Amino acid sequence: MEHRKRLQREQLSLGESRELILEGPVAPNRLAEMSMHKALDAFRRPLEQHIALVEIAGLDEGRIILAREGNVIVGYVTFHYADELERWSDGGMTDLIELGAIEVADDYRGCGLGKRMIELAFAEEQLENMIVFTTEYYWHWDLEGTKLNVWEYRKMMERLMQAVGMVWFATDDPEICSHPANCLMVKIGKEVPLSSVEHFDRVRFRQRFMY
Numbered sequence: 001m002e003h004r005k006r007l008q009r010e011q012l013s014l015g016e017s018r019e020l021i022l023e024g025p026v027a028p029n030r031l032a033e034m035s036m037h038k039a040l041d042a043f044r045r046p047l048e049q050h051i052a053l054v055e056i057a058g059l060d061e062g063r064i065i066l067a068r069e070g071n072v073i074v075g076y077v078t079f080h081y082a083d084e085l086e087r088w089s090d091g092g093m094t095d096l097i098e099l100g101a102i103e104v105a106d107d108y109r110g111c112g113l114g115k116r117m118i119e120l121a122f123a124e125e126q127l128e129n130m131i132v133f134t135t136e137y138y139w140h141w142d143l144e145g146t147k148l149n150v151w152e153y154r155k156m157m158e159r160l161m162q163a164v165g166m167v168w169f170a171t172d173d174p175e176i177c178s179h180p181a182n183c184l185m186v187k188i189g190k191e192v193p194l195s196s197v198e199h200f201d202r203v204r205f206r207q208r209f210m211y
Helices: 028-032 048-059 087-092 113-121 151-161 195-203
Strands: 007-017 016-024 064-067 074-079 096-104 131-138 167-169 183-188
Touching: 007 113, 007 195, 016 113, 028 048, 048 064, 048 074, 064 113, 074 113, 087 195, 096 113, 096 195, 113 151, 131 195, 151 167, 151 183, 183 195
Parallel strands: 096 131
Antiparallel strands: 007 016, 016 064, 064 074, 074 096, 131 183, 167 183
């Protein structure tokens, strides 16, 4: 499977001679030269998360799309194969990739960075030969920081993913089924073969009666 990694870059003005650079997929050596904003701590401490991003960027299929002010990372999106302990890795599909973490530092929220980073990831049909999925779990959501309830946050995440053509898919995955706000969203690239789509259907449903 060809993993297309053509660097894309955009600029976003913040006024007062300040600007953000949105770019990716970023090479691991370039990523290692940057630093993480101290507020990027939703998943790990910023330094630990920085190390994790560099590791993901070094994977054959891994890609990091980020927003930075100067050399400071203020937001990022990760893409990688599913964890081998999760059902989504069943069968070792090389054209199934997970849109994993999305995080934006508090001071930079409200200017659509999440949406713009995801759109950049799909630019120039880089992912048209992949099935891209994301698993949304309410316990990962920043309900306190955003002051949204679980259904408002779910709607926000749906709109974010729909911006690049991702749609809701059914599944019998126990974690997703454990709460009605959780969901699986997917985009099947136009170059993905039917055999991969059928394989993904078998991964989504392990109980035959749910087809």
